[in-house]
Every structure is written in structure tokens, then in C-alpha cells.
Amino acid sequence: MSESLTDTAAATETQILITVATKLGFSVKQVSKAAELFDEGATIPFIARYRQEVTGGLDEVQLRNLRDELEFRRLLEQRRETILESIRKQEKLTPELEEAIRAATELNTLEDLYLPYKPKRKTRASVAIERGLEPLADLIWLQETTQGEPEGIAADYVDAEKDVPDVEAALAGARDIVAERVSQHTEVREMLRDQLRNFASIVCKKVDDAADEKGTYETYYDFQSKVKYVKPYQVLAIDRGEREGVLSARIDLWEERTLEEIDNLIITNDDSVFVEELEDAIEDSWKRLLYPSLSREIRNELSEAAGEHAISMFTENVRNLLLQPPFxxxxxxxxxxxxxxxxxxxxxxxxxxxxxxxxxxxxxxxxxxxxxxxxxxxxxxxxxxxxxxxxxxxxxxxxxxxxxxxxxxxxxxxxxxxxxxxxxxxxxxxxxxxxxxxxxxxxxxxxxxxxxxxxxxxxxxxxxxxxxxxPKSIGVGLYQHDVNQVKLSRGLGDVVESCVNHVGVNLNTASAALLTYVSGMSKTIARKVVAHRSKIGRFESRDQLQDVPGVGPFRFQQAAGFLRIPESGNPLDNTAIHPESYEATQKLCDKLGIDLTRLPDEKDLLPLKLRNLKVSELAREIEIGEPTLALIIENLLKPGRDPREDLPKPLLRQDVLKIEDLHEGTHLQGTVRNVVDFGAFVDIGVKVDGLLHVSQMRADGKRVENVLEEVAVGDIIEVEVTTVDIKRQRIGLKRV
The missing domain is CATH 3.30.420.140 (YqgF/RNase H-like domain)
Known part of the structure; x- marks a missing residue:
């Protein structure tokens, strides 16, 4: 790569880092250091726990947001270069256009700028251009002709050999060209997106004679909502109803007002003799090109946002289920x-x-x-x-x-x-x-x-x-099969990885499935670890992990801190203290008179020895960062601690209830089984779970903004029965 290309790539990467930092509210240094670690192959759990000094304390959620934004910006940059190269090859790349393309920060804007130059299939406009009608379209578009009649001017473009038999055919073809230009107008498209997002409605109806025997979609038989207010679960339900042929939906916008807004952007000279032709082309562009394209785009936006919300809900439910305290x-x-x-x-x-x-x-x-x-x-x-x-x-x-x-x-x-x-x-x-x-x-x-x-x-x-x-099969989702499966798989992979590494894994008992999610591991390496364990016997120390074929220094670095060996002669092997910090830990223990070989026996004395420490001074003295020192102290105080132990155990029962035993006002304890946008399903010990609707979720009656801030899968809560429908097997609940 030439020096100039290298410099350009470096400058582009720097700009990407600045953009990511600005959007997420991080410093450029934080983003730059995290990006370096990602590019080296470091995992998010490893970075979040063992590289806090490097990233300025970014946690897992922040790191995942940073990773996703960084990937998006890099892909956007690749797309930008592809577009520039395509237009350059067409010899249509002006300095002004290149500047606009390089300034675009969103994909929609970039694609709008590329639209007039994008290779496309045959259209009515391209046919009209082939028939020699582009000069007439230019006259309509430029609005500089103020003398004469449109028909008289258009007569010059009548040509039977080119399939333009009369004046009306000439004007119609020219309008087709203008309509396409309107549809590719960047300002028009941005204005219409704004209109659709803020003022349009989504209107849903039942398809005539469609079968919906259980009334699954009854709520949406005659449904209307502003686009900006429609709920994610409503979008997903409508999408599914359409796929099943039960519902039909459209985006509705006040057409007369919309056309006026387009006219205001396009029509700059009311004295032009082609004003009526231009107005007709604008109306045609809206109905035939812009509305179908942009309404699909808005529907896709709604579906994507709803899908991301559903994925977020689902992954949080999975997290809470996975972190249930063990018996x-x-x-x-x-x-x-x-x-x-x-x-x-x-x-x-x-x-x-x-x-x-x-x-x-x-x-x-x-x-x-x-x-x-x-x-x-x-x-x-x-x-x-x-x-x-x-x-x-x-x-x-x-x-x-x-x-x-x-x-x-x-x-x-x-x-x-x-x-x-x-x-x-x-x-x-x-x-x-x-x-x-x-x-x-x-x-x-x-x-x-x-x-x-x-x-x-x-x-x-x-x-x-x-x-x-x-994870899609463990029963705590809603619409998980309807959302983007690639994003869902990644989100679920992230949350399982996060949970496994948060808890830690016993290297001598963990299954290959569990080891697969340990930082730095893979399915292949996990199987090799289990095979090595079966052949050689249990691991006596973390260092022995490096004896497994395929576990080199980097994998060991990524994985070691998340693996536990209770049987090890080194008590630190059963903590979250990373081997790279063992020397610093020994220095700390020597300074404070802590016998590492008797660590579990000293647990009652440790709080006294570790209290009132001057953390910053001590960190400098033993040559580690303050976050690492805090991690060491935490694990010395609670070696081998399972973070799930602090959570309430699942509700145990010795007797059984029937739905017939319930009545309005019955108070019960229940276990939250699933959380969705409109409420939570609670196991109260009868055949069916009760619904704790979002409106009944707070005992004080206040409005709930975020369901997940009120309840989580596995929570044990006090509820009161509000309704019992034995025939339909439905139970309504409220929080007490």
C-alpha cells in the first residue's frame, strides 16, 4: 500500500473513532483503545473486567454499544468508498458531489446521494430518455421557459420512429423523467421521511374472509396509530398478521398537504409555462415512486426498531433466567x-x-x-x-x-x-x-x-x-422467531457469554457447551479441554490449561480469569483474579500480612486487614491500576464466590392450588416467568400463569415507563388476583 493510501486510511479511521466517540459520549482515547483491543481479538468480558485502566472503566454494555457503532461506521465507510468508485467510473463525480458524499453521516443520506447514479433496471424514465425526451424534461425541470405553450414546445420532440407519436406522448415521457428526478431529490426524500415519521399513521384492517379462528389478531382488525406512537409489540403483531394473510396494513399520510410540501421544494418559478406539467410530474412521483418506496422504508424502520426492542427484552429475560440462583x-x-x-x-x-x-x-x-x-x-x-x-x-x-x-x-x-x-x-x-x-x-x-x-x-x-x-428455545421470549435472526443470535450470544463469564466456570466439571462461552474459547477448543481432562485427569492449576492443544498465550490470557479450579494448590486459581495479577496480589498480601496459602481460613480477618486502605497510594506502590486493585481486594474477601448466591432462591412449594380456589382479592406469592412490553406472566401455583398487566405493575399505581425496571424473570413478587376467568383459563393480577 502506498504511503498516501496508508495516510488516507489512517485519517479515515481517526474520523470514524471521533464520530463514534461523539455519538456515544466517550473520549476518543477510550474508543481508540477499545478498538485496538477488539482488533486484537480480545473479548468484551475480558476487556470489561481486566482492561478497565486501558478503556477508562467502560463496562460490558458500553463496550457492546461501542463495538456495534464501530462496526457500523466502518461498514458505512466501505459503502461510501464503493459509491464514490462507482460514480467515478461513470465520470460523473464532481467536487461538490464528492464533498456531499464524504460529509454524509447516515446510510439513508448516502444512498439518496447515490440514487441518481445507481445502475438500475429499465424504467419509464429511462425509456423516455432513449426516445430523446430528456431535453424536454430539462425545460420542465429548470423552469426557465416563460414564453409559449407547452404543447407547441413539445411538438419539436414528436418522432414516430422513436415511438413518440404526438405531443401528449412527448409531454408524458418528459414528465416520467421529471418524476424520477423528483423521487431522487435528496431534500425531498429527507423532508418526506420527516413527514412520515412525525405525521403519518399506520392503518391496519382485517383481510376479508381471512381465517383467524382464535381471534389472535382481533385487536388489529380496525387499528390505527401514529407512526411515532405505535408500540414495538404492535408492529410485530401486525407484521406477523400480514405474513399469515389475516391483516393488511399501510402507512397513511395527508396527500394534499404532502404534495404542497414537495411543490414548495421543487417549484421555484411560478411564471414557467411548464408549472402544470411539473405539478403533474410531482404528483405522479409521489404516488408511483416516492410513497411506495418511502412507506416501505418507514415500515422497515418500524419493524427493525421493534425487532431490536424485542431482542433487547428477550436477551434481558434470558440473562435473568440464566442467572437464577442454583440449588x-x-x-x-x-x-x-x-x-x-x-x-x-x-x-x-x-x-x-x-x-x-x-x-x-x-x-x-x-x-x-x-x-x-x-x-x-x-x-x-x-x-x-x-x-x-x-x-x-x-x-x-x-x-x-x-x-x-x-x-x-x-x-x-x-x-x-x-x-x-x-x-x-x-x-x-x-x-x-x-x-x-x-x-x-x-x-x-x-x-x-x-x-x-x-x-x-x-x-x-x-x-x-x-x-x-x-437460547431461542428456552421459553422467555415474544416474537423471537419474527425478528432479524442474525441480530438475535448475536444478542443472545452476547448475553450468554456475559452470564457465563460473570459467574465463572469450574474447569474440572464444566461441559463443552459451557466452556464454549468462556472468553477466548471456541467449540473446538472447549471439546479439546474436555478430552484433555478425560485423558489426563483434572486440572491442578490454571497454567495447565496451556497444555491443551490449541490454547496458546492469547487464548490463555482471554480465558484464565474466568476459569475456577477449587482443587488448585493456589487459592487464587479459584477467584476472578487474573494470573497476570498474581504477582501484584502476592505483593499486597505480603504488605498486609495475609497468608495466601490459608486464604479461605483467613476470611474472617481479611476485612480488618483490608479496611481503610489508601487505594491510589497502594496501587502505585504495587504497580497496578486502581480498578485491578479493587478487583483483587473483592476476590480476596470472597474467594470462590458465586455472584448468584446473593439472589433470592426460587419459590418452593409443598401444596398445590387450583384456579377454582382463586377469587378476586386473593393474595399470593408468584414467580415471574416471562416479561413482555405489556406486562409479566407470573406463576402463582395454578395451571396457568397470571398476567400482571403493565397498568397494574406498581402498587402505588404510578405509570410504568420501562417494564424491565419493575420486574425480571425469576423475581418472586406479591400479587393480588383481580380477575378469574375459569372458562378461558385467564387470571388477572396486580402488584401489592
Whole structure:
């Protein structure tokens, strides 16, 4: 690359960094340093935790926003250069046009500038140009002709050989050329976008004779909303209704006023003899070219914004589900309910290892309740089961009734018996049970039996088990199959990666699926780690990770801090302190009289030794940054801490409710199962989840601006029943 090209590329990159910094409110230095780390291959969890001094303390959310904006700006720059090259090859690139293209900061503006030069298929305007009518179109467009009649002037362009048989054909062709110019006019397009975004409405109707037996789209049979006020979930519902042929929708804008606005931009000389021709061309341009194009663009904008909002909601729900506190010390019985094929039962020990399984038939059509209680009771007593996890699928409530009765019987016989149950979301269990990973783990079990092992394990450690399942299949979304799947996959990948690295992973017990999400890992490396562990035995130190083929210095740097080895002779290997900070940690401990070899035993004395420290002075003394020192101190105080331990445990039950037991005013505790724009679905222990509508979400009655600020998946909340519709199996709730 020549020196001038290198300088140009560097200048362009600098401008990109400045633009990103300005938009996000960061310093150029922060953006520049983060960009360097991204380009080196560093992961966001690694940068956020171990490179705070470099980025000025940017957190994961800020880094992801920075990454996305940086990628967009770089792609925009590539598009800009492609456009300039295309126009340059056409020999139509003027200094003024190049300046305008280089000044464009948004993709729409860039594409509008390129529109007149973009290679296109044959149009009415291109046909008219071929027929020699462009000079007549120029006369109409320039508005400088103030003498004569349009018909007389147009007579000069009549040419039967060129398929222009008369004056009207000549004027019509010229108007086609002008209409296309109007449609490509940058100011016109920007003005119309503004009009559509601020004053247009989206109007939705039911398609005549369309089938909608369940009334899924009844709300939108006759629906209208200003574009700027329409809710994301409404957009997604309308989009889906259109795809299913139930609804039709359009963007509606006051046409007469819109045409006046275009006239004001285009018509500059009322004395021109071609004013009427120009007005006709403008109207044609609006109806035939501009409105179809820009209304599609606005619909796409709405859908994209709604999709991004839905992805944001979905990923936040997934985050909260993955970070549910584990019952890691429990022996768990998992039950996958069913009717005809019975209920599959599996018992797993505290480590998730499969102990024994069976099938019972307490549900219709067999209803072998007594026999099922005997079989379940035998397993409970044999393995000293602490907790029963029941999947929430078909037959769950009938199974729950039997389990609740069994617990009651067993507690009556032995009042000291401590056992409870919970109903857990089984979404994705069948997906996992049929996966290659499940077959490798349990080659001698059928798919149904693998599914209930998954149900049991996801209670013991939701994060470790749910990462084995496609996040789109774990049951906490709305419209997740309707949004941009590339963006959804990336968003979900980000949130799973964030959760796994936030919690940390036991290198000696983690599955390949879990290790895949560790910073610096990949599916291939994760499998190699598991294979190495199986062949050599457990890891005794973090350093041994580098013995795994494919784990070089860079991968080790990215991954090491997120891996835990409780069995290591070095207590720091079971903390979030990175190996690159071990020397500094030793210096700190020597200075404060902390014996690292007895770290867990000194936990009661550490708060006294670490309090009242002069952080800035101490950081300089041991030659590390203040954020790194804060991380070291935090982990010395709580070595091996699981951040999920601070969260409230899921709600356990010993008895069961029916919807018939509920009435208006009943107060209950419930577990939030899903959060959507219009409210939250809450498990209150009956067959169906109740809806806590957004209008009932605050006990003080104040308006809720952001649902996710009020409730999250897994929250245990106090609610009051407001409505019970037994026939439609619907329950309304309000917060108390």
C-alpha cells in the first residue's frame, strides 16, 4: 500500500473513532483503545473486567454499544468508498458531489446521494430518455421557459420512429423523467421521511374472509396509530398478521398537504409555462415512486426498531433466567410430565450425575396415582431427594397434584422430612434431549429420559444446563422467531457469554457447551479441554490449561480469569483474579500480612486487614491500576464466590392450588416467568400463569415507563388476583 493510501486510511479511521466517540459520549482515547483491543481479538468480558485502566472503566454494555457503532461506521465507510468508485467510473463525480458524499453521516443520506447514479433496471424514465425526451424534461425541470405553450414546445420532440407519436406522448415521457428526478431529490426524500415519521399513521384492517379462528389478531382488525406512537409489540403483531394473510396494513399520510410540501421544494418559478406539467410530474412521483418506496422504508424502520426492542427484552429475560440462583447442594428428582406416554422421572446427585430413572403414570388416561406415589416415594427415600422439579408442560398440574399429596403423606409420617417441589420451565428440554451432546452424555438412555435429567439439572444450576440449549428455545421470549435472526443470535450470544463469564466456570466439571462461552474459547477448543481432562485427569492449576492443544498465550490470557479450579494448590486459581495479577496480589498480601496459602481460613480477618486502605497510594506502590486493585481486594474477601448466591432462591412449594380456589382479592406469592412490553406472566401455583398487566405493575399505581425496571424473570413478587376467568383459563393480577 502506498504511503498516501496508508495516510488516507489512517485519517479515515481517526474520523470514524471521533464520530463514534461523539455519538456515544466517550473520549476518543477510550474508543481508540477499545478498538485496538477488539482488533486484537480480545473479548468484551475480558476487556470489561481486566482492561478497565486501558478503556477508562467502560463496562460490558458500553463496550457492546461501542463495538456495534464501530462496526457500523466502518461498514458505512466501505459503502461510501464503493459509491464514490462507482460514480467515478461513470465520470460523473464532481467536487461538490464528492464533498456531499464524504460529509454524509447516515446510510439513508448516502444512498439518496447515490440514487441518481445507481445502475438500475429499465424504467419509464429511462425509456423516455432513449426516445430523446430528456431535453424536454430539462425545460420542465429548470423552469426557465416563460414564453409559449407547452404543447407547441413539445411538438419539436414528436418522432414516430422513436415511438413518440404526438405531443401528449412527448409531454408524458418528459414528465416520467421529471418524476424520477423528483423521487431522487435528496431534500425531498429527507423532508418526506420527516413527514412520515412525525405525521403519518399506520392503518391496519382485517383481510376479508381471512381465517383467524382464535381471534389472535382481533385487536388489529380496525387499528390505527401514529407512526411515532405505535408500540414495538404492535408492529410485530401486525407484521406477523400480514405474513399469515389475516391483516393488511399501510402507512397513511395527508396527500394534499404532502404534495404542497414537495411543490414548495421543487417549484421555484411560478411564471414557467411548464408549472402544470411539473405539478403533474410531482404528483405522479409521489404516488408511483416516492410513497411506495418511502412507506416501505418507514415500515422497515418500524419493524427493525421493534425487532431490536424485542431482542433487547428477550436477551434481558434470558440473562435473568440464566442467572437464577442454583440449588447446587440438592439431590433433585426431575419429572417430565405427560399423558399417554407417562411421566419420565430421573434422580441426579449434587453434581448432576444421573442416579436412577423410571416412568410413572399418574395422569390420564391411566391415572395410576397410588402406584406412582409408591414408585416416587421409593426413589425419594433411596436417594434422600431434597427437591422435586416438575416440568411445566402437558400434564404438569395433574403431576403437581400427585407430588403435593405425596409430600403431604411423607411429612405426616415423618415431620422432620425436608422436601419440597417447584414447577420449572421445561422449554428446550426436548431440544436438548435430541441433541448430539445429550446422546454423547447419555448414550444408553432414550431421548425422553434425557429430557427429565435436563429438567432436574436446570434447577441445580440453570446456567450450566441452559447453555446447552439454543437460547431461542428456552421459553422467555415474544416474537423471537419474527425478528432479524442474525441480530438475535448475536444478542443472545452476547448475553450468554456475559452470564457465563460473570459467574465463572469450574474447569474440572464444566461441559463443552459451557466452556464454549468462556472468553477466548471456541467449540473446538472447549471439546479439546474436555478430552484433555478425560485423558489426563483434572486440572491442578490454571497454567495447565496451556497444555491443551490449541490454547496458546492469547487464548490463555482471554480465558484464565474466568476459569475456577477449587482443587488448585493456589487459592487464587479459584477467584476472578487474573494470573497476570498474581504477582501484584502476592505483593499486597505480603504488605498486609495475609497468608495466601490459608486464604479461605483467613476470611474472617481479611476485612480488618483490608479496611481503610489508601487505594491510589497502594496501587502505585504495587504497580497496578486502581480498578485491578479493587478487583483483587473483592476476590480476596470472597474467594470462590458465586455472584448468584446473593439472589433470592426460587419459590418452593409443598401444596398445590387450583384456579377454582382463586377469587378476586386473593393474595399470593408468584414467580415471574416471562416479561413482555405489556406486562409479566407470573406463576402463582395454578395451571396457568397470571398476567400482571403493565397498568397494574406498581402498587402505588404510578405509570410504568420501562417494564424491565419493575420486574425480571425469576423475581418472586406479591400479587393480588383481580380477575378469574375459569372458562378461558385467564387470571388477572396486580402488584401489592
Amino acid at each position: 447446587s447442594t440438592k439431590i433433585v428428582m426431575g419429572i417430565d410430565p405427560g399423558y399417554r406416554t407417562g411421566c419420565k422421572v430421573a434422580v441426579v446427585d449434587q453434581t448432576g450425575a444421573y442416579l436412577e430413572g423410571t416412568t410413572v403414570f399418574p395422569t390420564p388416561p391411566f391415572s395410576k396415582i397410588a402406584e406412582s406415589k409408591v414408585a416416587l416415594g421409593r426413589l425419594i427415600q433411596k436417594y434422600k431427594v431434597d427437591l422435586i422439579a416438575i416440568g411445566n408442560g402437558t400434564g404438569s398440574r395433574e403431576t403437581e397434584q400427585v407430588v403435593a399429596e405425596l409430600i403431604g403423606d411423607m411429612r405426616a409420617a415423618d415431620p422432620k422430612l425436608e422436601i419440597a417441589y417447584l414447577v420449572t420451565n421445561e422449554a428446550g428440554a426436548s431440544v436438548y434431549s435430541a441433541s448430539d451432546e445429550a446422546r454423547e452424555e447419555f448414550p444408553d438412555l432414550d431421548a425422553a429420559q434425557r429430557g427429565n435429567i435436563s429438567i432436574a439439572r436446570r434447577v441445580q444450576d440453570p446456567l450450566a444446563e441452559l447453555v446447552k440449549i439454543d
